[in-house]
Amino acid sequence: MTLQKDNPSHPDTILPSLRDIAFVCPLCRGELDVADQAYRCEPCSSTYPLHGGIPDFRVFADPYISLRQDAQRTELVLGVLEEYDLRRLLDYYWSHSDITPPDLKAKFIRNALLAERRGRRLVQVLENGPFRQSAIPRRVLEVGSGTGNFLVAAAGRYEQVVGTDIAMRWLHISRRRAREAGQADPALVCCCAEHLPFADRTFDLAVSSATLEFTREPGRALAEGSRVLRNGGGFLLNTANRYSIAVNPYAYLWGLDICRAPGNPATFAGGGKLRSTWCECFRSERLNSSRSSTSRLWRSLFPTSTMSRCKPSRRSHVCK
Numbered sequence: 001m002t003l004q005k006d007n008p009s010h011p012d013t014i015l016p017s018l019r020d021i022a023f024v025c026p027l028c029r030g031e032l033d034v035a036d037q038a039y040r041c042e043p044c045s046s047t048y049p050l051h052g053g054i055p056d057f058r059v060f061a062d063p064y065i066s067l068r069q070d071a072q073r074t075e076l077v078l079g080v081l082e083e084y085d086l087r088r089l090l091d092y093y094w095s096h097s098d099i100t101p102p103d104l105k106a107k108f109i110r111n112a113l114l115a116e117r118r119g120r121r122l123v124q125v126l127e128n129g130p131f132r133q134s135a136i137p138r139r140v141l142e143v144g145s146g147t148g149n150f151l152v153a154a155a156g157r158y159e160q161v162v163g164t165d166i167a168m169r170w171l172h173i174s175r176r177r178a179r180e181a182g183q184a185d186p187a188l189v190c191c192c193a194e195h196l197p198f199a200d201r202t203f204d205l206a207v208s209s210a211t212l213e214f215t216r217e218p219g220r221a222l223a224e225g226s227r228v229l230r231n232g233g234g235f236l237l238n239t240a241n242r243y244s245i246a247v248n249p250y251a252y253l254w255g256l257d258i259c260r261a262p263g264n265p266a267t268f269a270g271g272g273k274l275r276s277t278w279c280e281c282f283r284s285e286r287l288n289s290s291r292s293s294t295s296r297l298w299r300s301l302f303p304t305s306t307m308s309r310c311k312p313s314r315r316s317h318v319c320k
């Protein structure tokens with residue numbers, strides 16, 4: 001088990017919002033040293049640099065573009081970050097994608113601009129119902145923070161909210177969203193959901209919305225989210241329903257996966273049934289911070305270990 005340092009050391013250029021977080025090596029979970037404005041893990045000889053103050057702990061690239069392409073797009077974003085507002089920044093970003101159809105670009109931009117409503121809904125779920133806690137959570141982690149809609153909605157409600165994403169470019173765009181909300185740069189870390197660079201039990205709550213379905217190993221991502229939660233912490237999961245007849249939230253097509261026959265409703269051991277319906281796009285789930293819960297939720301959501309059997313909906317559900 002890895003424990004947090006009392007006084008973690010960081011490169012000088014790191015975002016101020018990250019200074020009291022103790023990182024560990026995402027590969028071997030060893031302690032990190034600082035050298036030449038980067039983190040260095042002696043046990044596995046890994047080096048993790050910073051880009052614009054954000055640590056880069058990725059151990060593999062995101063599923064859509066290479067690390068080199070992500071670096072190129074990050075430079076584009078950084079070049080206009082101080083000058084452009086969020087809308088113009090998104091327009092500028094998508095103007096450099098020559099493989100995305102124009103109508104889809106427009107939908108992606110609109111979706112990002114309206115995303116703060118989704119962030120506020122997640123905050124409401126955390127503060128009510130099954131996620132309500134007797135003490136206000138101190139540290140909250142978002143796995144897959146994208147353009148920062150939850151980070152902006154949750155800022156000020158908790159002592160610290162840390163956003164993570166495998167795309168460095170989105171993390172920098174989320175800085176612009178925070179500034180337009182009158183907030184300082186959020187605590188942002190670039191990493192893989194399957195290899196979080198945090199010590200065990202660092203966070204009181206974790207949130208992951210519309211991210212699990214894009215990970216290489218969703219089961220490992222669930223286990224990592226559980227590992228970094230303190231005992232009794234909650235993990236709010238929200239994933240796309242690939243059986244829905246409603247508009248697919250990514251391709252914007254109706255009934256995209258309706259031809260796939262759903263199986264019987266999955267059942268949690270000691271919990272209720274996952275009663276998904278075909279007209280719901282997303283489902284939110286609570287995962288308690290224990291490995292057995294991780295395993296049960298994983299088997300329930302992905303009974304054949306493939307994404308095609310995921311049957312989420314919009315409701316919240318407690319997994320005990």
Ligand SMILES: [Zn+2]
Nearest residue numbers: 025028041044
């Ligand atoms: Zn290491």
